[in-house]
Amino acid sequence: MAGKKTIAVVFGGRSVEHDVSILTGLQFLEALDPGKYDGIPVYVDPLGQWWTGTALTKRSHYPLKGDAHKDLQQIHLDLATAAAGRPQFTAFQKSLMGEKRIQIPFDLIVPAIHGSNGEDGTLQGLLDFAGIPYAGCRTLGAAGTMDKVFAKKVARAEELKVLPELIVNRPEKGTFLDPEKIKQELVAALGSETYPLIVKPCNLGSSVGVGKADDIDGLIAALMTAFRLDSEAIVEPFVPNLVEYNIACMNSPDGSIETSAIERPAMDADVLDFKNKYLAGGTPGGPKLDSGPSEGMVSLNRTLNPDELTAEQESFIRGTASGIFKALKLAGSVRIDFLCDGETGEIWLNEVNTIPGSFAYFLWEAAETPVSFLSLTNRMIEEGFALSSSRLGATDAQAGDSKIFA
Incomplete structure (x- = not known):
């Protein structure tokens, strides 16, 4: 892949996790290697409209209000990638001669939409259908992990410990x-x-x-x-004496599964809900804006590599996380969450997040072999190109010996 590639980071979306997704997407853009990649911010608003423009890289511009859209360009994803020769967005610009069609080419999409309509396999399926390269989990892994019932069935089939439900x-x-x-x-x-x-x-x-x-x-x-x-x-x-532990996994270049540091999120209540998870440690009303790549999930009060974990507990967490990552054929930077009874020390697999807040970069930076956010984005992009190029073989009817029409 000679020359710089253009990476489109898609964030926002029609999801209750819309706001957190904005932070994650902008953090990824900030961490791109400028010597290798040019980044394009692609914001999907709550109505499902797609926008781009440099103004979207400023956190203080959200939520978009009033005439904020005047500096943005509404775009559409061109699904005819094979015909175009390169993935592209299209836009229409008014001119003296009428409406002018503009092409905005790119090389790979990074899905940074949390939850519904982005992390659940719907966006990944669309990109697979169009043959557009993308980073992170493939359609099966994204859909399978979002459905907690299905994920627990897979875990049980792999003899991984989960709570009854x-x-x-x-x-x-x-x-x-x-x-x-x-x-x-x-x-x-x-x-x-x-x-x-x-x-x-x-x-x-x-x-x-x-x-x-x-x-x-x-x-x-x-x-x-x-x-x-x-x-x-x-x-x-409900797990009594509840303590939560989280860890991230990704594929190593040698084919093994790599695990990050383990974190213990601080808990101000019996349940680690959305407010505790994303607004803890910040200012009233949410994280600070335009203050560097430290907002979002990374603003959560936490202890990294907690010393109360025994060698057996740490081994259980790393082994179980790697097991579910492998079973669901996951990719990208995936966070796996665990529940623990702090008194008995018993631990259960809780859930898998294929697009975690901030892509869990803070867990990789604190790993035994640290991985910087810039290195993490490089690895996710390179893996995305590799997985996308290896997905399918020939698709013409003649190759499949299924041709009917001459």
Whole structure:
């Protein structure tokens, strides 16, 4: 790949995690190697419209208000990549001669959209369909990890330790949850109706919509909150003396799976929810703007490489994280989260985040063999090109001996 490549970083999106995604996308752009890459900011607004422009690289411009769009260009992703010869966005610019079509070529997309419509395999599937190179997890891994039920089934098949769960579907319009039926299902799935319990949406990340229930009334209320965000909810036992541990994984150039430092996020409450995860350690109302690449997930109060972990616990975390990473054929920088009973030391795999906040660069910088954010972006991009180029063989009907029409 001679010469500099153009990398389009896509962030924002139609997701409840829209704001965090902006920080992650801008952090990635800031960390690009300027000797190798030119970056293009691509902002997807809450309506699903795509925009680009240098103004988008300023955190203080968000949320976009009033005439903020006057310095931006609305763009569309050209899906006819094969015909174009190179991936490109198209835009239309008004001129004296009418509307002028503009092409904005690029070489690879970095999906930095958290949660729905970006981290869940939908964007990855679109890029696969169009044959556009992209970084990070492929469609299967992205979709499989976003669905917490599916991910837990894979974990169990790999004999990885997870908590038991009850799956509750959103009731049809005009109907209500039956508390007595929920109680019976709890006993069947969890072995007892023992409180407290944790409720979370099945297909969201960043601890959005997570709630704690201390009785059946609290459980019904927490389920209804989760159903505002998803059609399925997971109910799990609450881990007493809760301590959370997180670790990141990525593929090593030698084919092995590399693991980062381990972090213990600070917890100001029984549950590490979205506010604790992303707004802790910052100013009231959120992280500071235009203050360097330290906002977002990295602003969370945390302890890196906590010394209370025994060698056995550390080995369990690293081995389990590598196991689920391999089982789901993941790629990019992926964060895997664990739950621990701080009194007994028992640990369970919690969930997998294929596009973690800040791409978990702070975990790599604190690894036994440190990886800088610039090196991390380089590795993700190089891996993206390699995975995209190796995805498919010949696609013409003649090659598959399936030609019907002459």
